[in-house]
Amino acid sequence: MNIRVEEIGSTVNSTGSHMFLDNRPFCFIIEDGYREKKVKHETRIPAGRYRVLPRTAGSFFEKYRKAHGHKFVLHIQDVPGFEFILMHIGNTIKDTSGCLLINRFIGIGTDGNFMGSDSTSMYKLFYSLAEKALERGEEIWIEIQRRPVIIQN
Numbered sequence: 465m466n467i468r469v470e471e472i473g474s475t476v477n478s479t480g481s482h483m484f485l486d487n488r489p490f491c492f493i494i495e496d497g498y499r500e501k502k503v504k505h506e507t508r509i510p511a512g513r514y515r516v517l518p519r520t521a522g523s524f525f526e527k528y529r530k531a532h533g534h535k536f537v538l539h540i541q542d543v544p545g546f547e548f549i550l551m552h553i554g555n556t557i558k559d560t561s562g563c564l565l566i567n568r569f570i571g572i573g574t575d576g577n578f579m580g581s582d583s584t585s586m587y588k589l590f591y592s593l594a595e596k597a598l599e600r601g602e603e604i605w606i607e608i609q610r611r612p613v614i615i616q617n
Contacts, residue, residue: 465485465486465593465594465597465602465603465604465605466485466486466487466604466605466607467483467484467485467516467604467605467606467607468483468484468487468606468607468609469481469482469483469484469493469564469606469607469608469609470482470483470484470609470611471609471610471611472492472570473578474497474498474508474578475497475572475576475577475578476497477496477497477506477557477577478494478495478496478497478557478577478578479493479494479495479496479497479498479508479578480492480493480494480570480578481493481494481495483566485590485593490590491566491567491568491586491590492567492568492569492570492580493564493565493566493567493570494554494555494556494557494559494560494564494565494567494570494578494579494580495508495509495557495560495562495563495564495565496508496557496560496562497557497577498610502545502546504562505560505561505562506562507562508562509540509543509546509549509562509564509608510543510544510608510610511608511609511610512543512544512607512608513605513606513607513608514540514541514542514543514605514606514607514608515540515541515542515603515604515605516538516539516540516541516551516594516604516605516606517538517539517541517604518535518536518537518538518539518598519536519537519538519539519548519550520535520536522537522548524537524548524550524552525537528552532588532591534591535595536595537550537551537552538550538551538552538591538594538604540564540606546562549562549563549564550563550564551563551564551565551566551587551590552564552565552566552587553565553566553583553584553587554580554583555567555579555580555581555583556573556577556579556580557577557578565580565583566583566586566587566590567580567581567582567583567586568580568581568582568583568585568586569581569582
C-alpha cells in the first residue's frame, strides 16, 4: 500500500493535507504546523518517504486495542528527530502531538487552525484497508509532500 500526503496549506500551528491511497483520493490529514526547529508534540514531520509498520506496544496501542479491537497501530518509521509518530483519530491540533490525524473533511476552525470532522469512521476504514494490505504481505509506505503555502491567522 502506498500512501501519499500532499499539503494543501498551513497556518502557524497546523497543516492540512490530502491523503491518497495507491494514487486514489481517500481522505484528509491534520498535523501540527511547521517549525524551523523541532518542538516536541508541536511540529509536523518533514517531507520524505517513510515505512509504516504495525506497532503492538505502548499506551496508545493498548487504548486502541480496548476501544476499537485493534491488532496494532500504524507507526511511521525513521522520521529524522521524531519518535512514535502514529496515524490515528483526532479532529484538532490538540489531538496530534506530532502525529497524522485521519479525517473525512477539513477546514479552518474558529481558532484559525485546521480542524476536521468524521475522523473516527474515516480512520476505521483506513485501518481496515491497512490491515488487509498487511495480511496480504504488502509493505506500507507513506510519502509526505510539502509546499510553502501559509494561511495567515
